[in-house]
Amino acid sequence: MLKLGKIEFISELAQMKKKTRKPSKRKRSIFKVLGIGVLCLFALFLIFVGSVNLGLWGKIPSKKELSSFQYQMASEVFTADSVLIGKYYLYDRQPITFNDFPEHLKHALIAIEDERFYEHNGIDIRSLIRVGFKTILLGDNSSGGGSTLTQQLAKNLYPRKERNKTNIIVDKIKEMIIAKRLEKIFTKDEILTNYLNTVSFGDNTFGIESAALKFFNSRTTDISAPQAATLVGMLKATYGYNPRVFPDKSLGRRNLVLRAMYNNNFISEEQVAQFSQEGLNLDYREFDYNAGIAPYFREEVRKEMLRWIKEQNENNTDYNIYTSGLKIYTTLNYKMQKLAEEVMVDHMSKLQNSFEKSYGKNAPWLKDKNLMQKIAKRTPSYKRLQESGLSHEQIIDSLSKDKKKRTFNSWEGDEEVTASTMDSIQHYTKFLNTGSLAVDPTNGDILVWIGGINFEQYKYDHISQSKRQVGSTFKPIVYTTAVEQGVSPCTYFSAEEIEYDNLKGWSPSNSGSKDEAYLNYSMEEGLSNSINTIAVKVLEKAGIGNVLEMAAAMGIEDKLPNEASIALGTGELKIIDLAQAYTSYANNGKHIKPNLIKSISNHKDSILVEFQSELSKKSAFSKETGQIMIEMMKSTINDGTASRLRTTYGLKNDIAGKTGTTQNNKDAWFVALTPKLVHITWVGLDQHEIGFSNTSIGQGANAALPLFGLWMKELNKDKDFYNYTKPNFPNPSSSVLESLNCDPVKRDGFFKRLFKNPNKKKSKKFNG
CATH class of the missing domain: 3.40.710.10 (DD-peptidase/beta-lactamase superfamily)
Structure with a gap:
C-alpha cells in the first residue's frame, strides 16, 4: 500500500512537471518575440536618428557652420556722456563676454536649468530617464523637458518651425545632435556665454544684457543675486513670469530659483532668507522707437547711419544698422536734453492753453469747415479713398461717419473717445x-x-x-x-x-x-x-x-x-x-x-x-x-x-x-x-x-x-x-x-x- 502510494505520488509529480514545461516554452516564445520587437524598434529608432543626422528631416548645421555662427545684434546709441538712449534692431540683443557675467547669475542659471551642466557632454541621460519615468509612467507633466543648456542653445540658434508631435520628436533629436557637436566645438564657458546671449526673455528681448537693461536699467555685470534670479526665473515662461506683468508670480519663481541655488551650495540659508525678503525693485525701461528721450534725434541719427553704411558697403563691408551690433556715440548731452524736454512740456502745455483760449469759440478748427476739408485732403485716409474712385463729397462723408474708438493725445493726458477721422483731424490740427x-x-x-x-x-x-x-x-x-x-x-x-x-x-x-x-x-x-x-x-x-x-x-x-x-x-x-x-x-x-x-x-x-x-x-x-x-x-x-x-x-x-x-x-x-x-x-x-x-x-x-x-x-x-x-x-x-x-x-x-x-x-x- 505504501509502496503503491509512493509510486502514484511520483507519477503525479512527473505529470505536473510535464504540465509546467508547456507554459514555460510559451513564455520563452513571447519574450523572444518581445525582444525581437524591442530590437526592431531600437533598430528603427537608430535608423530614424541616422536619417535625422543625415539631414533627411531637414538640414543640420555642420561643425564648421556652428563654429562660425553670428548673432543678430542690436546697434546702440549713446550720448556724449555715455548714456544709452536707444537701439536699432530686429531682435533686441547685445552680446557680452563670459567675464561680464557675475557669479550669482551663472549659479542661478545652472541651479534651476541644468545642475550637471559641467558634467554631461551635451545630453544629460539621467535627466532624460527621470523625465521619461515621471512623464510617461507617472503622468507628471511638471517634470520639465530634460533639455540641457547646450540643447537649449541649439534651440535658440535654430528655432523650431513646426509644433506637431512628429516634428517635436525630430526637433528634439536634432537639438541633441547639435548639442553634441557644440560640446566638441566650444568650451563649457563658451556654451554658457552663447546661451545667455541668445535666450529670449520675451517682448522681442534677447540675451541677458538686453533683459537686464530693460527690467532693471542696469548692465549685466552690475545686477544683484535677486535680480539675476528674477531674470533666470523668467526662462521657464517668459510671459507667465514677466515681473512687469505678473509681479507676484515672478516673485515666487525668483524665490524658487534662490532655493535651488541653496540646494546646489551656491548660496547660504541666510542669503536665501535675506534675498527672499527683497521686492522685485524693477526699473523698467523699454527702448521703444517712439518713446524715450530724444526720439527725433535718434531718428536723425538712424538716417545718418544708413547713409554712412551705404557708403561703407560699397567698399565690400557688410554692415547692417539692425543686426551688426554697432555702437554709435553721439554729440548729444543727456542732462541738457532731459532738461530741455522737461522745459518744453512745461512751456508748450501752458502756451497751448493760452492759444486755445485766445480763439475761444471762433477757432478756425471749429468754424472753418473748408479749411478742415483742405487739411483732410493731405491725409493718407483721404488719398486712399480718392484712389478708390470716390468723389470729394463722398470721401468727406465717409471720413465724417467712420466713428470708432480712438485715443486722443493732449497735454492733460490721453483720452479714449468715439470719433471719426474728421474729428481726429480737427483735434490734432489745433496743437502748437x-x-x-x-x-x-x-x-x-x-x-x-x-x-x-x-x-x-x-x-x-x-x-x-x-x-x-x-x-x-x-x-x-x-x-x-x-x-x-x-x-x-x-x-x-x-x-x-x-x-x-x-x-x-x-x-x-x-x-x-x-x-x-x-x-x-x-x-x-x-x-x-x-x-x-x-x-x-x-x-x-x-x-x-x-x-x-x-x-x-x-x-x-x-x-x-x-x-x-x-x-x-x-x-x-x-x-x-x-x-x-x-x-x-x-x-x-x-x-x-x-x-x-x-x-x-x-x-x-x-x-x-x-x-x-x-x-x-x-x-x-x-x-x-x-x-x-x-x-x-x-x-x-x-x-x-x-x-x-x-x-x-x-x-x-x-x-x-x-x-x-x-x-x-x-x-x-x-x-x-x-x-x-x-x-x-x-x-x-x-x-x-x-x-x-x-x-x-x-x-x-x-x-x-x-x-x-x-x-x-x-x-x-x-x-x-x-x-x-x-x-x-x-x-x-x-x-x-x-x-x-x-x-x-x-x-x-x-x-x-x-x-x-x-x-x-x-x-x-x-x-x-
Missing part, C-alpha cells in the same frame, strides 16, 4: 508744435535736439525737415552785410513807412504807433527793437545781392528769395541751417556744420570711424564786423525785444540774440547766442493756414523765447554746465566801441515834423 536745437559753435556738436512735441503722433521733424519763414531772425544777416559794406553802425534810419512804387506798392509796416514816423534809429536800436521799416532801408544800403552772398558765405545753402521782403525774413529755412549761419558770429566769421555723431564702433568696441566738424576755410565777414553784430544783438537781450530774459527769467549770462515773428503771427522764433551755445527755437502750427490769434501771444518773445529762458535758468543751477553758462564774449576793440557810441534815437526837428504827415505814406523807388 516746436523745434528746439542747441549747438556748441566751437566744435559743431549738437547738444539738444527737440524736433516736435510728440514723436509718436507727429513724426515730422521741425529741425531737419521743416522749412519755415524765419522772420526777423534773418535781420542780423542783413545788418552784417551792411556793416561789412561799410555802413556805419551809427547811421540813422527813419522809421517812417515807405510805399515802394517799383515793388507794386509794397509797404512794410511796424507794430508801433504812428509817432514812429518822426523817429530816426541807429542800426543798433533798429535791430534790437526789430523795426521792419528800418530793416528794409538797411537792406537798400547793403544790396540784396550782397545779402544773398553773405547768407551763402555764412553756410545757408538753400535758395533765398531775391526780393526786398528778404529783409523781413520771408525766406524759408530749416532750423539746423539757421543754426549753422549763426555759428559764424561765435567763430570770427567762420561757420561750422552741426554734427550728430562723434564715432562709430563695432560690437567689440573697436572704433570704425570718428567724425569731427571743421570751420569753413573762409570768413564771411571781418572780426570787427562780428564784434559789432554781437554788441548789437546783446542790446536785443538787454534792452530790446528779448529783454524778458533779464527781467522775467533773471539771466545774467553773456547772451546775444534775436527774436522773430512772421506775417500773421504764424511763426515765432528766438535765437540765443553765447560763446559756447547757439540755441534756436521755433513755435507754430504744422498747418501753415493757421497762426496765433494775436501778436502778444504769437510773438517770438512770448512763444519761443521761454524755451531758451527756462532751459538756461536750469543750466545755471548746475555747476556741470559752467563750461557753457559762465564764458563771456571777448571784449570788443576800442574802435568797435567807438563805432557804436551814439544816441540810439534821434527825433525829427520841429520844421520836419511840421511838414510830415504820419498818416500818409511816402512813396519812392526801392533801390537795393
Whole structure:
C-alpha cells in the first residue's frame, strides 16, 4: 500500500512537471518575440536618428557652420556722456563676454536649468530617464523637458518651425545632435556665454544684457543675486513670469530659483532668507522707437547711419544698422536734453492753453469747415479713398461717419473717445508744435535736439525737415552785410513807412504807433527793437545781392528769395541751417556744420570711424564786423525785444540774440547766442493756414523765447554746465566801441515834423 502510494505520488509529480514545461516554452516564445520587437524598434529608432543626422528631416548645421555662427545684434546709441538712449534692431540683443557675467547669475542659471551642466557632454541621460519615468509612467507633466543648456542653445540658434508631435520628436533629436557637436566645438564657458546671449526673455528681448537693461536699467555685470534670479526665473515662461506683468508670480519663481541655488551650495540659508525678503525693485525701461528721450534725434541719427553704411558697403563691408551690433556715440548731452524736454512740456502745455483760449469759440478748427476739408485732403485716409474712385463729397462723408474708438493725445493726458477721422483731424490740427536745437559753435556738436512735441503722433521733424519763414531772425544777416559794406553802425534810419512804387506798392509796416514816423534809429536800436521799416532801408544800403552772398558765405545753402521782403525774413529755412549761419558770429566769421555723431564702433568696441566738424576755410565777414553784430544783438537781450530774459527769467549770462515773428503771427522764433551755445527755437502750427490769434501771444518773445529762458535758468543751477553758462564774449576793440557810441534815437526837428504827415505814406523807388 505504501509502496503503491509512493509510486502514484511520483507519477503525479512527473505529470505536473510535464504540465509546467508547456507554459514555460510559451513564455520563452513571447519574450523572444518581445525582444525581437524591442530590437526592431531600437533598430528603427537608430535608423530614424541616422536619417535625422543625415539631414533627411531637414538640414543640420555642420561643425564648421556652428563654429562660425553670428548673432543678430542690436546697434546702440549713446550720448556724449555715455548714456544709452536707444537701439536699432530686429531682435533686441547685445552680446557680452563670459567675464561680464557675475557669479550669482551663472549659479542661478545652472541651479534651476541644468545642475550637471559641467558634467554631461551635451545630453544629460539621467535627466532624460527621470523625465521619461515621471512623464510617461507617472503622468507628471511638471517634470520639465530634460533639455540641457547646450540643447537649449541649439534651440535658440535654430528655432523650431513646426509644433506637431512628429516634428517635436525630430526637433528634439536634432537639438541633441547639435548639442553634441557644440560640446566638441566650444568650451563649457563658451556654451554658457552663447546661451545667455541668445535666450529670449520675451517682448522681442534677447540675451541677458538686453533683459537686464530693460527690467532693471542696469548692465549685466552690475545686477544683484535677486535680480539675476528674477531674470533666470523668467526662462521657464517668459510671459507667465514677466515681473512687469505678473509681479507676484515672478516673485515666487525668483524665490524658487534662490532655493535651488541653496540646494546646489551656491548660496547660504541666510542669503536665501535675506534675498527672499527683497521686492522685485524693477526699473523698467523699454527702448521703444517712439518713446524715450530724444526720439527725433535718434531718428536723425538712424538716417545718418544708413547713409554712412551705404557708403561703407560699397567698399565690400557688410554692415547692417539692425543686426551688426554697432555702437554709435553721439554729440548729444543727456542732462541738457532731459532738461530741455522737461522745459518744453512745461512751456508748450501752458502756451497751448493760452492759444486755445485766445480763439475761444471762433477757432478756425471749429468754424472753418473748408479749411478742415483742405487739411483732410493731405491725409493718407483721404488719398486712399480718392484712389478708390470716390468723389470729394463722398470721401468727406465717409471720413465724417467712420466713428470708432480712438485715443486722443493732449497735454492733460490721453483720452479714449468715439470719433471719426474728421474729428481726429480737427483735434490734432489745433496743437502748437516746436523745434528746439542747441549747438556748441566751437566744435559743431549738437547738444539738444527737440524736433516736435510728440514723436509718436507727429513724426515730422521741425529741425531737419521743416522749412519755415524765419522772420526777423534773418535781420542780423542783413545788418552784417551792411556793416561789412561799410555802413556805419551809427547811421540813422527813419522809421517812417515807405510805399515802394517799383515793388507794386509794397509797404512794410511796424507794430508801433504812428509817432514812429518822426523817429530816426541807429542800426543798433533798429535791430534790437526789430523795426521792419528800418530793416528794409538797411537792406537798400547793403544790396540784396550782397545779402544773398553773405547768407551763402555764412553756410545757408538753400535758395533765398531775391526780393526786398528778404529783409523781413520771408525766406524759408530749416532750423539746423539757421543754426549753422549763426555759428559764424561765435567763430570770427567762420561757420561750422552741426554734427550728430562723434564715432562709430563695432560690437567689440573697436572704433570704425570718428567724425569731427571743421570751420569753413573762409570768413564771411571781418572780426570787427562780428564784434559789432554781437554788441548789437546783446542790446536785443538787454534792452530790446528779448529783454524778458533779464527781467522775467533773471539771466545774467553773456547772451546775444534775436527774436522773430512772421506775417500773421504764424511763426515765432528766438535765437540765443553765447560763446559756447547757439540755441534756436521755433513755435507754430504744422498747418501753415493757421497762426496765433494775436501778436502778444504769437510773438517770438512770448512763444519761443521761454524755451531758451527756462532751459538756461536750469543750466545755471548746475555747476556741470559752467563750461557753457559762465564764458563771456571777448571784449570788443576800442574802435568797435567807438563805432557804436551814439544816441540810439534821434527825433525829427520841429520844421520836419511840421511838414510830415504820419498818416500818409511816402512813396519812392526801392533801390537795393
